[in-house]
Amino acid sequence: MKSRFALLAMLVVAASPxxxxxxxxxxxxxxxNYDQMNxxxxxxxxxxxxxxxxxxxxxxxxxxxxxxxxxxRQAGAVVSPDSxxxxxxxxxxxxxxxxSILTEAQKPKFDSVAALTGRGARGF
Numbered sequence: 001m002k003s004r005f006a007l008l009a010m011l012v013v014a015a016s017p018x019x020x021x022x023x024x025x026x027x028x029x030x031x032x033n034y035d036q037m038n039x040x041x042x043x044x045x046x047x048x049x050x051x052x053x054x055x056x057x058x059x060x061x062x063x064x065x066x067x068x069x070x071x072x073r074q075a076g077a078v079v080s081p082d083s084x085x086x087x088x089x090x091x092x093x094x095x096x097x098x099x100s101i102l103t104e105a106q107k108p109k110f111d112s113v114a115a116l117t118g119r120g121a122r123g124f
Contacts, residue, residue, distance in 0.1 A: 040113060041106045054097035061090040 037043060037051055065087045072079045102110060 041102070041110060047101050050101045051098070054094060054101065058090060058094040058097075062087060065090070 034048070034052055034055060038048060041047075043051060065083050068083055069079050069087075072083075098110075099107075
């Protein structure tokens with residue numbers, strides 16, 4: 001029991017600088033940025049490449065959708081349910097990519113930090 005508490009305490013301490021970095025520790029699209037992921041999990045070079053590719057792909061899809069949503073809200077218009085669904089689909093696809101990148105040893109640490117920042121499992 002003490003070892004679990006000690007591990008949780010270490011994770012809280014490790015997550016604090018990440019959380020302070022961007023308010024809640026996540027980028028504008030709700031995901032950890034490249035530097036945060038690497039700092040948190042000490043990614044291998046292959047994981048760095050894979051994460052950067054997944055993040056780039058996700059941002060290409062999500063940024064226009066977020067811009068549309070922002071414009072609609074500023075105009076007082078209703079946001080299309082199709083846009084919301086596309087954002088959710090992009091997010092789910094990104095989560096699947098992250099699951100395939102992380103090792104079994106990295107996943108619990110990432111989940112712990114994600115839970116501390118209020119984003120849920122895998123930080124989403």
